[in-house]
Amino acid sequence: MMELRKDPIIKRWVIISSERSKRPMDFKKSHDEIETSFCPFDYGNEYSTPEEILAFREPNTTPNSPGWWVRVVPNKFPALSTKNTLKKQGLGIYDEMSGYGFHEVIIETPEHNTKFSQMPIDQIKEVIWAYIKRFKEIRKDKNIKFIQIFKNKGQEAGASLSHPHSQLIATPIIPVTIKSEIEGSKSYYDFRERCVYCDIINQELKDKQRVIFKTEEFVAIAPYASRFPYETWILPIKHSHDFGTLENHENLVKDLAKALSMITKRFDKKLDDPPYNLFIHTAPFINGLEVFYHWHIEILPRLTHAAGFEWGTGFHINHVSPEQACADLMEEKDIL
Template sequence: MSELRWNPLLKTWTMVASNRQARPNMPKDWCPFCPGSGRVPEHYDVLKYDNDFPALKLNPDKPDVEGSDLYRVAENYGKCEVILYSPEHTKTLPELSVEHIYKLVNLWTERFRELSKDEKIKYIFEFENRGEEVGVTMPHPHGQLYAYPFVPLKLKVELDSCKEYYFEKGKCMICQMNEEETDFKERIIYENDSFIAYIPFLLTIPTVFL
């Protein structure tokens, strides 16, 4: 069972999912995400697979605990999906062809648009975990998609900061950050016609010459 629990200090919800403790470690001689397992199609390039142990559900659970005025609880409404990158068990994302990655991006886009139609969904997060240390039990190449019924705290703070900056300065904060990084150049990791990636200013260690 799972539920959302309200953190009154941070004014945000936390997902508590006791059902995820029952997730199995994958047997060495079998993988549910490989063709032939009976769990996925015999032939696929990329695939959306509903998570077997979701923290969020379109048919939510009844909360395990009873809340109060201070410690509120709510149903775990939302959606958790597994996005399979490839039918090949040992293929990693960097090893996929550009054409294959294009199919993967199209699937992300398709799922984002479909889940966005639900007015109860407030934020959609596409991500990938790697390694047993962070709870990965299935090594088959995959990522995940979580559709939240709320905007996570860090994202909400960033959005509120951008709105405040715009009303004060009349400028888009993200646009100005991109312009300053483009002019400075030294923190840019990669840039093309569509994207720019750079090290955040706050994480940059200044060079000291003695």
């Protein structure tokens, strides 16, 4: 197969070139582990991190001590900080702002050697609750326009420590990628009066070519214009623009935990525990996005590397069609 495919949201083109027919067994299997003699995230090493912002812990235990099962701490080496005063200025044709924002680490488990895919669904649910609580608290800051929650799993995906953790960075500007999604979603809505993400979900459920699995509340798909081999999106089936609305829906939190557990287990089994990047795309903190934007999670296994063509053109070349990726990641019980 050699095809150019266009993303219906941001109009980005990709090349699907499966001539070499790469399958899971064809990718490099040597994923370097991050070796450290001391891990600041380990149970009992609470003194070695900045003071915790949030912790789910046993009753009668004190902050920054053992007794927790999820902790949130400031990043020791932050990209942005609220210690900076937000200032904006122009330098001729250039614009700059002071480095105001939040950068936090969510320590997902006390157990150093437990992978995210091995966690009980109830533990993953607690991690999601930590995301929600920090998301809701940080958005109260009027200077913050967007919150990115993300997970880098493995050294090749950018992780500096192997202990299961994710991160949160809150910025005073809306990232270009999110702006592109908003603009594309609004353009689609203005023309069709429907959410483009909802239409994607409906078409994928009808076509049954790229649906990896469906839970009660979420669907996991290999997107039509996938940039990377085994790229996966997880979307709420019912329309919702704001990740923070999960706060009022315990059933959605539990079902999302189930979906994340399912897909990471598939990655372990089918792709030999690959490094990956996971991130939540949600509406920024501006009004008017409710009807056309749709929050979702994107997961990108790091099985290949961008090279000159990708960097030079912005085109991604994907050697595994999303249809093949879906077939590889599906299990018999998932067939719709």
